[in-house]
Amino acid sequence: xxxxxxxxxxxxxxxxxxxxxxxxxxxxxxxxxxxxxxxxxxxxxxxxxxxxxxxxxxxxxxxxxxxxxxxxxxxxxxxxxxxxxxxxxxxxxxxxxxxxxxxxxxxxxxxxxxxxxxxxxxxxxxxxxxxxxxxxxxxxxxxxxxxxxxxxxxxxxxxxxxxxxxxxxxxxxxxxxxxxxxxxxxxxxxxxxxxxxxxxxxxxxxxxxxxxxxxxxxxxxxxxxxxxxxxxxxxxxxxxxxxxxxxxxxxxxxxxxxxxxxxxxxxxxxxxxxxxxxxxxxxxxxxxxxxxxxxxxxxxxxxxxxxxxxxxxxxxxxxxxxxxxxxxxxxxxxxxxxxxxxxxxxxxxxxxxxxxxxxxxxxxxxxxxxxxxxxxxxxxxxxxxxxxxxx
Amino acid sequence: xxxxxxxxxxxxxxxxxxxxxxxxxxxxxxxxxxxxxxxxxxxxxxxxxxxxxxxxxxxxxxxxxxxxxxxxxxxxxxxxxxxxxxxxxxxxxxxxxxxxxxxxxxxxxxxxxxxxxxxxxxxx
Numbered sequence: 001x002x003x004x005x006x007x008x009x010x011x012x013x014x015x016x017x018x019x020x021x022x023x024x025x026x027x028x029x030x031x032x033x034x035x036x037x038x039x040x041x042x043x044x045x046x047x048x049x050x051x052x053x054x055x056x057x058x059x060x061x062x063x064x065x066x067x068x069x070x071x072x073x074x075x076x077x078x079x080x081x082x083x084x085x086x087x088x089x090x091x092x093x094x095x096x097x098x099x100x101x102x103x104x105x106x107x108x109x110x111x112x113x114x115x116x117x118x119x120x121x122x123x124x125x126x127x128x129x130x131x132x133x134x135x136x137x138x139x140x141x142x143x144x145x146x147x148x149x150x151x152x153x154x155x156x157x158x159x160x161x162x163x164x165x166x167x168x169x170x171x172x173x174x175x176x177x178x179x180x181x182x183x184x185x186x187x188x189x190x191x192x193x194x195x196x197x198x199x200x201x202x203x204x205x206x207x208x209x210x211x212x213x214x215x216x217x218x219x220x221x222x223x224x225x226x227x228x229x230x231x232x233x234x235x236x237x238x239x240x241x242x243x244x245x246x247x248x249x250x251x252x253x254x255x256x257x258x259x260x261x262x263x264x265x266x267x268x269x270x271x272x273x274x275x276x277x278x279x280x281x282x283x284x285x286x287x288x289x290x291x292x293x294x295x296x297x298x299x300x301x302x303x304x305x306x307x308x309x310x311x312x313x314x315x316x317x318x319x320x321x322x323x324x325x326x327x328x329x330x331x332x333x334x335x336x337x338x339x340x341x342x343x344x345x346x347x348x349x350x351x352x353x354x355x356x357x358x359x360x361x362x363x364x365x366x367x368x369x370x371x372x373x374x375x376x377x378x379x380x381x382x383x384x385x386x387x388x389x390x391x
Numbered sequence: 392x393x394x395x396x397x398x399x400x401x402x403x404x405x406x407x408x409x410x411x412x413x414x415x416x417x418x419x420x421x422x423x424x425x426x427x428x429x430x431x432x433x434x435x436x437x438x439x440x441x442x443x444x445x446x447x448x449x450x451x452x453x454x455x456x457x458x459x460x461x462x463x464x465x466x467x468x469x470x471x472x473x474x475x476x477x478x479x480x481x482x483x484x485x486x487x488x489x490x491x492x493x494x495x496x497x498x499x500x501x502x503x504x505x506x507x508x509x510x511x512x513x514x515x
Contacts, residue, residue: 305425307449311393311401324449325425333425345422381407381453383429383445384422 003317004363008202008295008356009151009179010321015204015252018245022206025241032237034229043240050247057250058177058196059187060213066233067243070210071178071199072102073223077212077234078174078195079106081220082143083115086172090140096120096128097339098155099147103176104335107145120146122339125287126155134165143172148180152323152336152352153286154296156184163192172218178202178210182253183261183293194218200242204357205249209242256357264294264355267364271297271353274368279375285340285350295355298323300337300346303385304378309351312374318367323350345384393450394484400454405461408443415511417503419496426452428500430460434508438467444500451486451494455479459497468505474498 005013014022025046031039033047052062068074083093095107097119107117118136120128128146137144144166149156159175166173174195177186182203188196196213200206214220214233227235269288276282281302286292301309306324313320323334325348332338333347353367379385393401413431420426426448433441442464444456459479463471476498480486486495 303447305448305452308401308453311398311450315402343423344425348422348425381404381445382447383418383427384447 001317003319004359004366005319006353006355006359006363006367007319007321009352009354011201011207012204012356013358014201014206014245015249017252018205018248021248022241022245025244033240034227034237046244047238047240050244053247053251054198054211055213057181057186057254058198058213059189060196061216063231064188064213064216066212066214066230067238067246068210068212068234069208069239070201071100071176071197072210073234074178074197074199074210074212075100075102075174075176076106077223078197078214078220079103079143079145080110080223081233082172082174082195082218083110084221085219086142090138090142091115092118092138092141094118094120094133094136094141094144096122096146096157098122098126098150098152098336099145100151100176100178103145103147122155124340125291126150126153126285126336126340127287127291128157130158130161130165133162137165137169137171141169141171143174145174145176147176147178148186149177149184149293150286150336151179152334153298153340154179154293155286156180156291156293159193160191163190166194167192179293182250182257183264183295185257188213188215195220200246200249203249203253206242206245209239209246211246260357261294264357267355267359267361268292268294268297270361271355271364271367272299274364275299275371278368278372283346285337285342297353297355299351300342301349301351301375302346303382304349304375306333306348306350308378309349309374312378313367313371316370316374318370321352321354323352324348392487393454394486396458396482396484397450397454397486400457400483401450404444404453404457406443406457406464407445409445410441410443413504415504415506415508417500417505417507419500419503420448420452422447425449426494426496428452428456428497430456430497430500430504432501432504432508434468437469439463439465439471442501444497446497449490449494451490452496454483455486455495455497456500458483459501463501468509471505472502474501 033044178199200209285298306322337347410431414434415432446456
């Protein structure tokens with residue numbers, strides 16, 4: 001059976017060019033970059049080349065990049081590290097209600113340990129209000145942490161506008177750039193970002209690698225001790241093949257971004273329009289146009305439940321995801337969808353398609369053709385749909 | 392994650408629908424938690440002559456609904472009342488741990504439908 005992968009915000013395949021390069025650093029150039037000998041030195045050189053590739057795609061300098069085990073560690077290091085370095089200056093932190101759990105759960109932990117956290121709400125499209133952010137700032141605010149683009153609904157926050165405010169107020173600004181990297185431009189200078197979390201496996205790089213950009217002069221405390229690697233900010237021998245793969249993936253993403261973007265946006269809009277016009281009682285979650293990631297489609301389909309939709313799609317070889325409770329591992333549906341003001345009932349019927357470089361128009365056509373049949377079948381089984389017909 | 396039997400019952404659910412003028416109706420769950428099961432019964436001589444279900448919910452919710460209809464169809468009411476949620480889960484070859492509580496309510500819906508039938512009958 002043919003398979004159609006539409007879950008690129010969960011993870012992406014490693015680009016063959018990236019995988020090939022990495023292989024060399026497993027079997028051939030296997031030295032420890034901290035070693036003095038030639039085995040170490042040649043790897044150190046490649047590691048620094050990767051650091052430069054990561055720095056370039058976000059407009060940073062190489063010495064501002066720390067490699068981590070992924071986006072989650074980068075978020076933890078940024079938030080806990082920045083707060084620990086500033087605990088004597090204040091105890092107030094600001095974030096939003098739609099952050100990834102790597103951020104939200106870190107704030108929850110800090111809130112239990114003496115810090116006060118303001119969670120900014122979002123509007124019905126998943127965008128925060130800059131005026132509301134301004135009002136939330138207090139004299140003792142020491143950190144503002146916001147995601148650039150949302151992983152579920154693809155909404156893109158006005159980071160540049162917010163960066164002007166944090167710079168003026170002298171508040172450290174952390175941005176979770178895991179979903180935006182490689183999809184839309186990020187410029188840490190223009191956006192006045194102090195700390196930026198990045199992940200490799202969302203941009204056709206390997207899993208288990210990420211990075212934190214730390215603006216020169218911004219102090220943070222490390223979470224991991226034990227060696228002098230990564231300027232003592234992240235001890236432990238670097239995941240060399242992973243880091244080198246990540247560097248290459250950044251280089252390729254920078255080269256292809258404009259072209260990928262154009263094609264993904266076209267397919268995205270085709271899929272959105274195809275779903276909205278072929279199925280009744282469907283709503284699009286998140287904004288349309290430029291304020292939405294070029295590869296994200298997220299809809300709520302009424303009277304059906306998300307996991308049932310996923311299973312049905314999976315039987316046709318189509319891979320998607322959902323924010324229903326059944327897939328979140330908790331009793332509640334996605335916190336992001338609830339934050340948009342959706343009821344539990346509607347949020348349970350959510351479906352996310354995230355497109356990637358390899359998707360074709362034919363694949364999108366297939367989804368547009370098959371999804372209405374799946375929805376019909378499940379609705380015929382649904383007691384909620386029956387009620388609607390009779391009312 | 393799901394057993395082959397669960398996938399089979401999800402893909403080809405048995406006894407989907409709603410009996411017109413049912414003798415008993417049972418509905419459990421609520422849309423907030425993401426699972427609703429509605430069972431309608433036709434009862435003759437103290438026996439479940441026909442049973443249909445409608446379910447809004449995940450794969451496990453649909454499969455347990457389908458399975459319970461097979462387990463109780465043709466049974467006496469007393470026999471049907473002995474079919475518990477655990478029996479349904481076992482008949483499906485087990486359910487993932489997280490689904491045992493939230494999506495395994497189908498037998499409850501059948502019991503509710505039988506009680507509905509008995510309470511109507513007693514009023515007559």
